[in-house]
Amino acid sequence: MEGRAKDVASFAEKIQRKGGKYVDPMAEVTDLAGIRIITYYLEDVERIASIIRREFSVLEEHSGDKQAELADNEFGYASFHLVLELGENRRRLLEWSQFGGIKAEVQVRTALQHAWAAVNHKLDYKSSQDIPREMRRRLFRLSALFELADEEFSQIRRAGLKISAAYEREMGRGEYDLEVNVDSVAAWARIDSKAHRVREIAQELGWDVVDDPNSVRAVDRTDLVRLAISQGMSTVGDLSNFLDEVDSLIEPVLRKLGEADGDDEAASSVEDLVTQIILVCKKLPVEVWNNYYQPEVQFEEARSLVP
The missing domain is CATH 3.30.460 (Beta Polymerase; domain 2)
Structure with missing residues (x-):
């Protein structure tokens, strides 16, 4: 304006x-x-x-x-x-x-x-x-x-909404063999039970989590897509399976990461939280963390929780 x-x-x-x-x-x-x-x-x-x-x-x-x-x-x-x-x-x-x-x-x-x-x-x-x-x-x-x-930008926007809705329908039928991209990740974060569990745990721990999917920062989704693909998670099913494998670590990892000073006032999204969980549970080096977030000691401490 x-x-x-x-x-x-x-x-x-x-x-x-x-x-x-x-x-x-x-x-x-x-x-x-x-x-x-x-x-x-x-x-x-x-x-x-x-x-x-x-x-x-x-x-x-x-x-x-x-x-x-x-x-x-x-x-x-x-x-x-x-x-x-x-x-x-x-x-x-x-x-x-x-x-x-x-x-x-x-x-x-x-x-x-x-x-x-x-x-x-x-x-x-x-x-x-x-x-x-x-x-x-x-x-x-x-x-x-x-x-x-x-006109083309509007058409692309409408096509993206249709594609996202189609992803939701397919996942609703249990079809998770869908490529990881920004639209599929957005749909997955909205309807997947594992993604909902991450949200619930984070909120119980006091994290400020975005409620409206339309308010999620674009960078949160692109970061998750980039990281997931780099770690061999090429489908949304791979994301869900990974969260299933590390289920017992989600709560302690988010608790430790939540002890940061929190000078970033922006609310976290499910996509953002899952990105942090992958970084910690895959025990990726600090240099990789720094590609996505500011350096913070909580990452080192959270990573030590992973066997």
Whole structure:
């Protein structure tokens, strides 16, 4: 998110430039405050716009999807603009009442739309008519590629969710001969009984464990995949079998590792905990531990618990 308040000089310049258009500038200028929200995926733009519409009074006549307003052959790659003011519920609150009637503008765009806008600002072409003929086709083609990339990212995201759901269905049927990758590990951590046992033990010992699978850090899963494969665990079944073999060590190992000072405030995930258990129970050298975590004496002590 990015935000700014229009400064006095800019406000005055806009009033003068419009040449008497405004009768009551404080009420009529729509961008006294501006917020930009940048998303990763196209579908999140509409989701965020829906949230804004629920929380504020949106002036639809000044709002809309600027991309949808472009003709098929028109140059540009725009974003979603919403002009809003406080809704009745907020205007009645004392702390908000002074802002009643004041308008603000919110832009919601994807990261690629934001990149296009930044480059386009430097080029300083406002419309296709401004572009030299020899450059026009190249810029049309480039803006189309940006749009296509946005759509492909969304398609890849949806495909990943489908693959993850398929992994869960297969594991639910007892099929664990599935390759270790980020999606299969995420599904395994959600439904496997051994993974659940690791979570329960850690929570009983006072570990702060992530409850929402969508909040797990990507690095936790990539680290587990990388380590598991390096140790010959090529399927999620291998992960479960390993935890079964070291079951009696899980509690004392996590207890010892939990005695760290804990200057990292981020909650641990099941994937993160399993990575630490593998490092300890495989008695890997400190140098390998240091590839994943900060050096700490608890690793040496936890490793000494392993026969």
